[in-house]
Amino acid sequence: MTMKPRFDPVLLLALPAAIYMVIVFAVPVIVLVARGFMGADGFTLSNYVSFLSEPFNWTVIFNTLRVAFWTTLVCLVLGYPTAVALARSKGGVQVAMLIAIILPLSVGVVVKTFAWQIVLRRDGIVAAILVATGVWDEPKLLLFTEHGLVLGAANVFLPFMILPIYSVLKLADPNLQDAAATLGAPPVFRFFNVALPLAMPGIVGGVSIVFSLATSMYVIPSLLIGDRFQTLATLTGRAFLLMRNEALGATTATILLFLAVAIVACSALLSRGKGDSR
DSSP states (O other): OOOOOOOOGGGGGGHHHHHHHIIIIIHHHHHHHHHHTEETTEEOSHHHHHHHTOHHHHHHHHHHHHHHHHHHHHHHHHHHHHHHHHHHOOHHHHHHHHHHHHGGGGSOHHHHHHHHHHHTSTTSHHHHHHHHTTSOSSOOOOTTSHHHHHHHHHHHHHHHHHHHHHHHHTTSOTHHHHHHHHTTOOHHHHIIIIIHHHHHHHHHHHHHHHHHHHHHOOHHHHHHTOTTSOOHHHHHHHHHHTSOOHHHHHHHHHHHHHHHHHHHHHHHHHHHHHHHHO
16 A cells, blocks of 8 residues: 655745745746737737848847857866866865855946956956967957957856856765776876766756856946847847837847756756766
């Protein structure tokens, strides 16, 4: 005889948060998505057909995905070794590193972006470093360029890559790589077959978070590159705030939401696949 599972009353503790999220997040999103499918005669796909039929709008979509990809890649290249060092550090060194990573999150995005406007100027520190290292012959302006946008966005989103990878590596057995080395595995083999698989759940989580944030960022591209470079987020803002075109704004917002959901879904599938393979 099988016992029916009983309802756990502890689950009721999540009810206030669930109600809050439904009221302030789910309902507005549903209304916004529905607005994109509404026309003068009711339900219609004309808003999406007209949007996707314009070559400029496809350029906007590719701009969004390209900047998000490069931002995520920079965060991953910088964030993975930082997370490894953080997981292996001990005591006060680890605390200091955590403070250095978490403290910038308390500074607003607007403040950090304005700071990057100073850094990316022709006489800024980035141009000075590139000239000093011989990469450039003379100082150049990185502000209002796509490279400057990627650098500024990566600076803002880097902690969201480091922390998920660190949380996974912190729970991994540090002796596994030493065991592989004693069995004769070379460093490259240990990295791709031991270290990287162990960190993969954190990498997938960090990539999904950073990529989602980078696709939907509005303030950073508005301040670092201006209106001449449009993304889905900035186009949505222009549609609502300047053009007063709710149909266009709802359409671009829905496409942006679709991209975010697709990223999360793919990340979940990757995480499940890695878990099954182990």
